[in-house]
Amino acid sequence: MSQVAEAPSSGSSDSDAPADASTYDGLALRQLEKDFGAFRAVRSLDLDVPRGSFFALLGPSGCGKTTTLRMVAGLESPTSGTITLAGQDITYAKPYQRPVNTVFQSYALFPHLDIYENVAFGLRRRKKGDVDAQVREMLDLVELGSQVRKKPVQLSGGQQQRVALARALINRPEVLLLDEPLGALDLKLRRSMQIELKRIQDEVGLTFIHVTHDQEEAMTMADTVAVMNAGLIEQMGAPAELYENPRSTFVANFLGQSNLIDGTIKSRAADVVTVDMHGIDVSVRADRTHTQGDKGWIGIRPEKVLIGEEGESLDAPGNTVPGGVVTDVSFVGVSTQYLVRMPWGQELQVFSQNTGRHRLFEEGERVELSWRPEYAFLLDASQDASAGAQKIDSDG
Known part of the structure; x- marks a missing residue:
């Protein structure tokens, strides 16, 4: 389990306290725990x-x-804590007593x-009227x-899923x-x-509360995503917020891919933090800095x-990193994905859109990299840089 710096373990935003569960009109979980x-x-x-x-x-x-x-569905009983829905305590209510329905895989x-x-x-079953309408x-x-009289076996997987939803x-x-x-x-x-x-x-x-291990699924559909790890919520927010400004190495790696480079903080100003990255000064915005220590992981997607070529002027003023050597090239249509070995020995990932404006680089070529300071983030050095990187396709 990764240690989490400044990552909220509740569903509220960083600045808001949890709502009063007895009057809240949504779903509220409070100090919910489950032991097996x-x-x-x-x-x-x-x-x-x-x-x-x-x-x-x-x-x-x-x-x-x-x-x-x-636990929300009533299929498991909490070890401790409460579940309220529209102000009603349903913690130990039977599944059929809850105004909740579940759609399974x-x-x-x-x-x-x-x-x-x-x-x-x-x-x-509940003897309701106006069934047909x-x-x-x-x-x-x-x-x-138009499919009302077909049996489930006559429908595709997607159509069966729609029936389950209906x-x-x-x-x-x-x-x-x-x-x-x-x-x-598929x-x-x-x-x-x-x-x-x-x-x-x-x-x-x-x-709708959607449980998934598929990051694309969550980010495509949800207004709000809560990233869970080892029984805790590491970070919660709008999909773009989580992706662009992760607060832990787990979130940075689980949502997409990130380059995480160790650095030492040289100075902190009101709006920017300057970090020594293997002898190169790079800048990170203060509101994207999530560590109080003097060391951190510099993150960049x-x-x-x-x-670009050595000495080329790249359109990303602020953080320029020379001395790279291309070690791998993968053409994937919309983009070309490079691995670039930096002077300190680390390989960084670069995804370059194939717009036709720039030529493709080959293995062994010397290049330099650049990124805008507002795209970088800084995470706590005590966290595992590989946390969240191994995604598993089956759920548990």
Whole structure:
């Protein structure tokens, strides 16, 4: 587990205290913990999910995100702490007593019932009226109005997922829980369903909580992403905020890729911090500096690094790093990805867009790198520079 510097362990923003759970109209978790024997899966979790938002819990296998979702659903009982929804304490309520529905990766459709009856099932069980109008409204919402009499086996994976969504949404839950709902789909279908899920959430205006290990999935759909690691929330915020200004090495590596270079802080001003990076002075904005010590990891995303010939004037004034040698070149269509060995022996990643403005470099060529100070960030040196870098494709 990485040590976290200045990374909030609650769902509130850095400046806001958690809301009063008894009057909060969204979902509020307070000091929530879950132990499995000697293993603590979720640790003192404080989290506010605003009503009507699309919220993602993102993290690797075993980080506690699925356990958290199961506690909200009532499928696991917390060891301690409370869960309130719209001011109502549901910590130990039975699953059927909660205004919550869950959509799983497996869909769990009834194979002997057609699509219409699958969606109508909950309404019929609760003896609700006006079933036909509600079922057809939901099937139109998920764009399956013409498939009503087909059986699940006759539908594609994406269509089955839409049926599962319609079956959950027809109950008008306060919160819809999505547990890796797109994990069984192929890449192209998964991407189209990401857009569909966000469209549906916008239309119905319900709270969606989406659990995933897929960073692209979370960042594409969610208004707010909470990155979990070892039972804690490392950082929470808008997707762009987490990506551009990570507060821990785990977040920097788990959301995309980062170059992390050790440096020593030389001076701190109100708006900028100057860091000695292996004999080269580089600048980092003060609001992107997340360490109080005199050493830190200078972080820069590969796509923010410019590459040029030795002595070339690059359009990134402020941080210029000479003496690089290209050690690997990978052409991937939209960009070319380079590894560049720096004078201190570290290889940095550079993703250069193939706009045609610059020639491609070859292995063995001497180059220099540059980046704008406002794109860099500075993290606590006590954190593991490789934390979060190993992503696992299965959830836990």
